[in-house]
Amino acid sequence: MQRFFSRMPLAGRLILDTGMLIATIALIDPHASGLSVHEWVGIVLGAVLFVHITLNWQWVVAVTKKMFASLPRETRINQILNGLLFIFMAVAVGSGIAISEEALPSLGILTSGSRVWMNVHGLSANASLILIGAHVAMNWQWVMRTVRRIAGKTVRKNPSLRPAQARGGITVNLPTGA
Numbered sequence: 001m002q003r004f005f006s007r008m009p010l011a012g013r014l015i016l017d018t019g020m021l022i023a024t025i026a027l028i029d030p031h032a033s034g035l036s037v038h039e040w041v042g043i044v045l046g047a048v049l050f051v052h053i054t055l056n057w058q059w060v061v062a063v064t065k066k067m068f069a070s071l072p073r074e075t076r077i078n079q080i081l082n083g084l085l086f087i088f089m090a091v092a093v094g095s096g097i098a099i100s101e102e103a104l105p106s107l108g109i110l111t112s113g114s115r116v117w118m119n120v121h122g123l124s125a126n127a128s129l130i131l132i133g134a135h136v137a138m139n140w141q142w143v144m145r146t147v148r149r150i151a152g153k154t155v156r157k158n159p160s161l162r163p164a165q166a167r168g169g170i171t172v173n174l175p176t177g178a
């Protein structure tokens with residue numbers, strides 16, 4: 001499955017990532033979007049998050065293996081942020097499902113209205129939203145380079161950076177196709 005996703009065209013990957021960002025922005029205020037929309041978007045985002053991690057799995061494995069070796073500071077920070085983001089988002093989706101008031105009950109599944117889960121959801125969701133801002137900023141060069149590639153423009157690597165850094169923020173040489 002991971003092989004299938006890693007062969008996904010760049011445009012597809014960019015669309016998937018942009019969709020995730022838009023969905024996340026839509027989740028910020030459940031009452032503005034309507035609770036039912038909030039819950040279904042959150043559930044779909046949980047599934048897409050799984051695909052996104054699968055697409056970038058080679059990066060995750062390579063950087064995690066090198067975590068305790070000499071790793072450029074930027075890459076280490078990026079990996080720590082990614083790990084935290086994944087954990088908080090998984091908790092946000094899981095706790096959201098636990099307190100679901102519309103989506104799951106509409107399928108006949110009973111959920112808990114527990115205050116504890118509500119608080120867990122609020123905290124993990126807000127932490128995820130902050131970390132997503134940092135995540136997009138850290139990977140902004142990848143976004144710009146991918147847009148240029150899709151537009152058919154030559155991607156000029158920054159000669160002042162080491163070869164791995166010239167890939168754009170992700171400072172580990174990997175055959176990700178990114």
Ligand code: HEM
Pocket residue numbers: 024027028029030035038039040041042043045089092093094095096097098099100101103104121122123125126128129
């Ligand atoms: C990454 C995914 C998600 C994010 C970022 C997110 C974000 C948020 C935020 C920011 C709030 C307001 C919290 C507060 O007032 O302190 C909230 C509330 C809520 N969310 Fe989510 N959410 C996500 C997924 C889900 C899912 C999957 C469900 C259910 C299936 C869900 C159900 C709810 C419910 C029931 C509330 C309480 C609304 C109320 O105040 O009555 N969320 N969410």
